[in-house]
Amino acid sequence: MLIDLRSDTVTKPSKDMLEAMMQAHVGDDVFREDETVNELESRVAKMFNKESALFFPSGTMANQVALKLHTNPGDQVICDKYAHIFNYESGGASFNSGVSCNLLDGERGMFNANQVKEAINPEAYYYSKTSLVEIENTTNKGGGACWDFNEIRKIKTVCNENNLGLHLDGARLWNALVEKNETTLQYGDVFDTISVCLSKGLGSPVGSILVGNKDLMSEAIRIRKIFGGNMRQAGYLAAAGLYALDFNVPRLSDDHKKAKGLGMVLTTLDVVKRVEPVETNIVIFELHDQVNEQLFLNKLKEHHVHIISMGSNKLRMVTHMDYTNLMHEKMYDILKNTTFNAI
Ligand SMILES: Cc1ncc(COP(=O)(O)O)c(C=O)c1O
Known part of the structure; x- marks a missing residue:
C-alpha cells in the first residue's frame, strides 16, 4: 500500500466525481458558451459576494494574473518571505509583471499590519511604487497556518489608507474556513481579489478560480488569454469543481x-x-x-x-x-x- 503524503494535490477524482464530470454540459468557453464553467464561475462569485469569477487551469496562473491586475512594471508587492508567489511560482512575479517583492519576516508565513505599514515605500521618484499586499491563507511553507482575521482587517485598513490592492492566495482557504469556522463572505468583503484552488484538498483534478469586481475581472480575462490560459470545453473540469464544492468541503x-x-x-x-x-x-x-x-x-x-x-x-x-x-x-x-x- 503506497502512502503518498507529498501533497494534497496527489488525489485522483472519485467515481462519483468522474460521473459528475461526464454529465457536464459543455461549450466553447472562449465564446463564454460553456454552461458548466459559467455555473461554477457564478456560484463562486456569489459565495464571495463578488461581481465576477474566472476559471483557471492552475492556482499559479490565477495568482499571476492577479499580480498583473494590481501592478505596473517596476512596482513592488508586499508579501511574506514564505509566500508561494515568491518561492514557488518560478519567478513569475518579475517575469510576468516586472514587479519586485518586499518580503516581510513573518511568523509561519503570516505578518501584521505594522509590518505592512513600515514596508510601504515613501512617495519619491527613486523608490519603486508599492501597489499590492498579498496574503496566503492557509500558508503552505508556514505549515498550513491560519491567519487571525482581525489582523487581516487591520491590514485592509492600511491598504485603504495607502491606496494598495489586497490579494489573497487562497489555494487552501477552504481548510482555513473549516478549521476556523469562517465564511467566504467575510473574505470577499475584505480582499480585492481572491484565488482559490479546487485541485488541492477538494480533490478536483484541475482548476482554480479568481474572484473580484467587474472592472478588475474584465481585465483578468484579457490577461488570462495573454498567459495562454483560455480553455475550450472546460466544463468537464468545472463539473469536478462543482462536485467538490458540493461534497468535499466539510x-x-x-x-x-x-x-x-x-x-x-x-x-x-x-x-x-x-x-x-x-x-x-x-x-x-x-x-x-x-x-x-x-x-x-x-x-x-x-x-x-x-x-x-x-x-x-x-x-x-x-x-x-x-x-x-x-x-x-x-x-x-x-x-x-x-x-x-x-x-
Ligand atoms: C499556497 C499555494 N498557492 C498557489 C499554489 C499553486 O497552485 P497550482 O499548483 O495549481 O499552480 C499552490 C500549490 O501548491 C499553493 O500551495
Whole structure:
C-alpha cells in the first residue's frame, strides 16, 4: 500500500466525481458558451459576494494574473518571505509583471499590519511604487497556518489608507474556513481579489478560480488569454469543481484531525527536533542536525511512504482525501515501530 503524503494535490477524482464530470454540459468557453464553467464561475462569485469569477487551469496562473491586475512594471508587492508567489511560482512575479517583492519576516508565513505599514515605500521618484499586499491563507511553507482575521482587517485598513490592492492566495482557504469556522463572505468583503484552488484538498483534478469586481475581472480575462490560459470545453473540469464544492468541503476537518495525529506521533520520535504547530492538513517537522534527511526519507520509502523535503532538514507531510483511515493506522504503526535513530 503506497502512502503518498507529498501533497494534497496527489488525489485522483472519485467515481462519483468522474460521473459528475461526464454529465457536464459543455461549450466553447472562449465564446463564454460553456454552461458548466459559467455555473461554477457564478456560484463562486456569489459565495464571495463578488461581481465576477474566472476559471483557471492552475492556482499559479490565477495568482499571476492577479499580480498583473494590481501592478505596473517596476512596482513592488508586499508579501511574506514564505509566500508561494515568491518561492514557488518560478519567478513569475518579475517575469510576468516586472514587479519586485518586499518580503516581510513573518511568523509561519503570516505578518501584521505594522509590518505592512513600515514596508510601504515613501512617495519619491527613486523608490519603486508599492501597489499590492498579498496574503496566503492557509500558508503552505508556514505549515498550513491560519491567519487571525482581525489582523487581516487591520491590514485592509492600511491598504485603504495607502491606496494598495489586497490579494489573497487562497489555494487552501477552504481548510482555513473549516478549521476556523469562517465564511467566504467575510473574505470577499475584505480582499480585492481572491484565488482559490479546487485541485488541492477538494480533490478536483484541475482548476482554480479568481474572484473580484467587474472592472478588475474584465481585465483578468484579457490577461488570462495573454498567459495562454483560455480553455475550450472546460466544463468537464468545472463539473469536478462543482462536485467538490458540493461534497468535499466539510470533510477537510477529517484531514486536519489526521494531520494533528501525525504531528503528535512525530513529537515522540528521537530523530525529530521540532514539529511546527499543526492547524490544518500540513505537518512540517524538523530533524535533528545530525540526522541525515535523505536516509530518513529512504527509510520511509522502504515502507512505501512518500513525503517531501522543505529544505534545512525540514520535512512536510500533507493529509488529503485519498489518505484513508487504514493508511493512517499504518502510518502510526510505521512511525512508532521503525528504528529511525540508527540513521
Ligand atoms: C499556497 C499555494 N498557492 C498557489 C499554489 C499553486 O497552485 P497550482 O499548483 O495549481 O499552480 C499552490 C500549490 O501548491 C499553493 O500551495
